[in-house]
Amino acid sequence: MVYIVGVGLTPVGNHWSKSLRHLAVEASVKALEDYGKDVDYVVVSNMLSGVINGQENLGSYVVSHLGKIGTPAIKVEAAGASGAAASVVAQGLISSGMAERVLVVGVEKMTDYTSLEDTTSALSTAIDSEYEGFPGGTLDAMHALVMREYMKKYGVNREDFSYFPLLMHKNAVDTPHAQLRFKLKPESYMRSPMIAEPITLLDLAPVSDGAAAIVLSKEPDGPNGNAEILSVGHATDTIAIYRRESLTEMPAIRAAFSEALERANIERGSIDLYNIHDYSSVLGYITTEELGLAERGKAPELFKNGGADRDGPTPVNPEGGLKARGNPVGATGVYQIAEAFLQVTGRAEGAQVEGAKTALTLSAGGLASNVIIHLIRGV
Amino acid sequence: MWAYWQSVPAHWREIPARYRLEGGECQDCGYRMIPREDICPKCGSRNVKPINLPRKGNVVNYTVIWNAPRGYEYYTPYVIAIIELEDGTRLTAQLTDVEPSDVKEGMEVEMVLRKTRVSGESGLIAYSYKFRPLIK
Amino acid sequence: MRADRKVGIVGWGVYVPQWRIRSEELARGWGRDWKRYAAGIMVEEKSVPGLDEDTFTIAYEASVNALRRARIDPSKLRAVYVGTESKPYAVKTTATMLIEALGAGGEDRLTTGADYEFACKAGTEAIQSIIGLIGSGMIDYGLAVGADTAQGAPGDALEYTASAGGAAYILGPAEESIAIIEASLSHVTDTPDFWRRQHERYPAHTRAFTGEPAYFKHIMTAAKKLMGLIGTTPDDYDYAIFHQPNGKFPLRVGTRLGFTPDKIKPGLITPYIGNTYSGSALVGLAAVLDQAKPGQKILVVSFGSGAGSDAFHIEVNDKIEEVRDLAPKVMDYVNRKRYVDYTTYARYRRMIRMLHDFSAY
Ligand SMILES: [Zn+2]
Numbered sequence: 081m082v083y084i085v086g087v088g089l090t091p092v093g094n095h096w097s098k099s100l101r102h103l104a105v106e107a108s109v110k111a112l113e114d115y116g117k118d119v120d121y122v123v124v125s126n127m128l129s130g131v132i133n134g135q136e137n138l139g140s141y142v143v144s145h146l147g148k149i150g151t152p153a154i155k156v157e158a159a160g161a162s163g164a165a166a167s168v169v170a171q172g173l174i175s176s177g178m179a180e181r182v183l184v185v186g187v188e189k190m191t192d193y194t195s196l197e198d199t200t201s202a203l204s205t206a207i208d209s210e211y212e213g214f215p216g217g218t219l220d221a222m223h224a225l226v227m228r229e230y231m232k233k234y235g236v237n238r239e240d241f242s243y244f245p246l247l248m249h250k251n252a253v254d255t256p257h258a259q260l261r262f263k264l265k266p267e268s269y270m271r272s273p274m275i276a277e278p279i280t281l282l283d284l285a286p287v288s289d290g291a292a293a294i295v296l297s298k299e300p301d302g303p304n305g306n307a308e309i310l311s312v313g314h315a316t317d318t319i320a321i322y323r324r325e326s327l328t329e330m331p332a333i334r335a336a337f338s339e340a341l342e343r344a345n346i347e348r349g350s351i352d353l354y355n356i357h358d359y360s361s362v363l364g365y366i367t368t369e370e371l372g373l374a375e376r377g378k379a380p381e382l383f384k385n386g387g388a389d390r391d392g393p394t395p396v397n398p399e400g401g402l403k404a405r406g407n408p409v410g411a412t413g414v415y416q417i418a419e420a421f422l423q424v425t426g427r428a429e430g431a432q433v434e435g436a437k438t439a440l441t442l443s444a445g446g447l448a449s450n451v452i453i454h455l456i457r458g459v
Numbered sequence: 460m461w462a463y464w465q466s467v468p469a470h471w472r473e474i475p476a477r478y479r480l481e482g483g484e485c486q487d488c489g490y491r492m493i494p495r496e497d498i499c500p501k502c503g504s505r506n507v508k509p510i511n512l513p514r515k516g517n518v519v520n521y522t523v524i525w526n527a528p529r530g531y532e533y534y535t536p537y538v539i540a541i542i543e544l545e546d547g548t549r550l551t552a553q554l555t556d557v558e559p560s561d562v563k564e565g566m567e568v569e570m571v572l573r574k575t576r577v578s579g580e581s582g583l584i585a586y587s588y589k590f591r592p593l594i595k
Numbered sequence: 596m597r598a599d600r601k602v603g604i605v606g607w608g609v610y611v612p613q614w615r616i617r618s619e620e621l622a623r624g625w626g627r628d629w630k631r632y633a634a635g636i637m638v639e640e641k642s643v644p645g646l647d648e649d650t651f652t653i654a655y656e657a658s659v660n661a662l663r664r665a666r667i668d669p670s671k672l673r674a675v676y677v678g679t680e681s682k683p684y685a686v687k688t689t690a691t692m693l694i695e696a697l698g699a700g701g702e703d704r705l706t707t708g709a710d711y712e713f714a715c716k717a718g719t720e721a722i723q724s725i726i727g728l729i730g731s732g733m734i735d736y737g738l739a740v741g742a743d744t745a746q747g748a749p750g751d752a753l754e755y756t757a758s759a760g761g762a763a764y765i766l767g768p769a770e771e772s773i774a775i776i777e778a779s780l781s782h783v784t785d786t787p788d789f790w791r792r793q794h795e796r797y798p799a800h801t802r803a804f805t806g807e808p809a810y811f812k813h814i815m816t817a818a819k820k821l822m823g824l825i826g827t828t829p830d831d832y833d834y835a836i837f838h839q840p841n842g843k844f845p846l847r848v849g850t851r852l853g854f855t856p857d858k859i860k861p862g863l864i865t866p867y868i869g870n871t872y873s874g875s876a877l878v879g880l881a882a883v884l885d886q887a888k889p890g891q892k893i894l895v896v897s898f899g900s901g902a903g904s905d906a907f908h909i910e911v912n913d914k915i916e917e918v919r920d921l922a923p924k925v926m927d928y929v930n931r932k933r934y935v936d937y938t939t940y941a942r943y944r945r946m947i948r949m950l951h952d953f954s955a956y
Pocket of ligand 1: 485486487488489490499500501502503504
């Protein structure tokens with residue numbers, strides 16, 4: 081059994097005066113203070129430090145700046161699922177007896193190159209760089225192909241895609257650490273500039289800096305709340321989407337979800353909220369469909385009709401998701417688990433889902449080519 | 460930034476695929492692929508032989524790129540498409556010589572060889588397959 | 596010059612980019628009186644290479660079309676020569692890329708390859724070299740290409756004609772040919788009518804001096820000497836193709852030599868697509884092959900500044916009918932067109948350059 085026993089978040093945003101190390105240290109110190117005890121292992125999650133910041137070896141980089149020289153430390157990378165992957169590795173360290181208490185810190189510093197071309201190139205390392213990236217494809221373009229397919233298959237229009245970002249922005253207003261804490265007007269969405277048709281700027285997560293940290297322990301010994309990691313489900317899909325049978329289905333999500341449910345031995349009805357990886361509106365929709373929250377092609381209605389609202393029957397991303405909380409990619413998975421931890425321990429402040437006990441987090445790397453689901457319950 | 464220059468050896472070793480659409484064919488299950496894999500993604504066979512894939516196909520899905528990655532910014536808007544070749548093999552490719560608004564699913568296209576990635580004024584010109592509507 | 600072993604054209608192919616700019620639009624861009632130019636050059640519009648096109652991509656598609664008509668395996672090509680004055684790399688041979696893309700010379704790539712430069716006659720120069728290789732028995736098949744993305748300095752008179760396109764010819768033994776090259780001859784002098792210095796983006800030219808002492812003198816000498824050598828007169832030919840820097844010169848030089856305009860016009864393509872430089876006379880020849888009948892005779896005379904002319908006497912045979920429709924024709928490419936304005940033209944020709952170094956932060 082592995083427990084989440086401490087948490088520390090930096091606000092997500094454009095931190096011009098903070099470097100990778102400042103962010104990582106800030107979140108780590110907060111988490112360690114929240115927990116009140118020391119750790120014997122550090123697992124850093126990050127995707128782009130080599131590409132954007134020219135810095136790898138983040139294990140020793142982070143402990144060096146954290147005043148923990150000597151503590152074993154590594155970096156874990158799985159694109160957008162890096163944070164969840166770091167948690168998986170940390171759980172393995174604890175279950176195997178290699179460690180008793182592990183600091184998992186996710187950090188990403190995306191704004192050190194300010195042109196969109198560079199950020200796009202960096203994020204597009206999550207797709208097949210030789211056979212999707214080289215011809216001029218981008219991560220956004222792959223989401224666009226999925227969105228076009230979704231629109232065609234289910235006969236939905238652009239307006240149907242507005243319900244997703246509208247809810248995310250609405251939720252982020254109440255989330256202290258969110259990046260985009262303002263409501264979105266439907267007409268702003270419809271006027272949003274094209275990135276890769278039919279994907280627009282407001283269909284996508286923003287470019288973000290941020291760091292989130294959690295402490296995992298083999299005992300529920302956190303002074304401010306504890307949660308048990310009931311299970312993890314983890315599955316992969318082809319990195320290149322042209323080799324997939326279908327673009328509107330994400331079999332890795334299905335596989336990870338059924339594995340997680342089986343291992344936790346719980347019914348899906350006992351999940352109180354869903355913290356999903358919405359790099360794009362369409363990925364948000366397909367994910368909710370694969371998780372069984374909506375029939376295929378009906379996710380837009382779920383979001384339109386309030387089914388995914390914070391006080392609805394199946395709350396999705398009560399903190400605002402990648403779209404509005406922000407997406408410091410390699411740190412995002414840790415933010416998701418941290419948010420779920422705060423929810424199931426009743427500490428989510430304005431974002432709190434009333435009475436939440438069990439939460440699901442789903443992190444996805446690439447175009448859902450690496451999917452990790454955590455089921456977390458407050459104890 | 461790293462993405463500004465195309466690696467020369469990394470392009471050079473892909474020339475058979477990029478210039479001639481050389482892919483692979485699994486000798487056990489017949490599955491065709493580009494690039495050629497050492498292990499068949501369908502059946503796991505290690506017996507995959509090089510094969511020149513057909514140069515014609517049709518557009519299965521496409522997107523118009525307005526926000527290009529580094530090195531492609533001069534070419535916007537351009538079309539990235541999933542192409543199904545005549546033998547059923549799929550690949551991702553750029554379309555060329557076509558107005559983005561004229562692209563349709565099912566559009567018949569043929570392979571041409573074009574400049575794909577040019578490293579500044581002094582670096583490598585990386586050529587590769589692109590597809591364009593049939594001329595006749 | 597005649598080879599011991601008779602050599603002919605086994606396949607031909609062309610390529611012309613789809614983009615066009617009207618001469619009137621070019622004149623508008625620079626505030627020039629278009630009507631003054633119009634009479635002088637007889638070029639309505641010219642082809643413009645797309646952002647992803649260059650001499651190699653043009654040579655490639657023309658060569659693929661030539662291979663379709665030649666119906667031979669590309670591995671049989673043992674010589675690949677590209678004539679151009681707009682090499683993608685100043686140093687790095689275009690032919691190597693073409694050899695690789697076509698699979699010439701078989702898996703071991705056992706083929707010679709080189710780029711030729713002689714202003715606008717580099718392509719016909721390549722043909723002569725391959726005639727020599729096949730004629731001597733060293734090889735059986737070779738590929739000669741003339742292709743360019745010609746440079747005309749912004750605002751210069753050349754901007755109205757310098758265009759993009761090319762033609763590829765696969766030569767082989769006479770018995771397999773669709774047309775036999777009976778004889779060829781060259782005439783070369785040091786006549787500095789046009790040049791581009793090392794590291795310069797655009798060529799310099801000497802205006803009226805490019806006419807009489809350069810274009811007319813060399814073409815007429817080569818044509819007359821070739822006809823004298825093999826004992827023909829203009830009446831013996833069904834078609835005459837001359838280098839076509841504009842729409843007017845080929846008609847004028849042909850008329851002076853004694854050819855009637857109806858023999859020149861079928862191969863006169865510059866009025867529709869501009870001057871493709873190394874491709875110029877060879878695209879004209881392709882247009883004639885697109886329609887020539889078995890038994891017809893063709894005179895081709897190229898011209899390259901600097902200066903020189905290559906003349907060819909070609910006789911079509913009945914195999915031509917079998918292969919003509921196996922690839923797109925010149926007029927298919929001429930009629931495939933979309934227009935650009937001067938701003939787009941300037942961008943496509945990289946006259947407007949992005950400052951990557953400043954945006955990459
Ligand atoms: Zn197989």
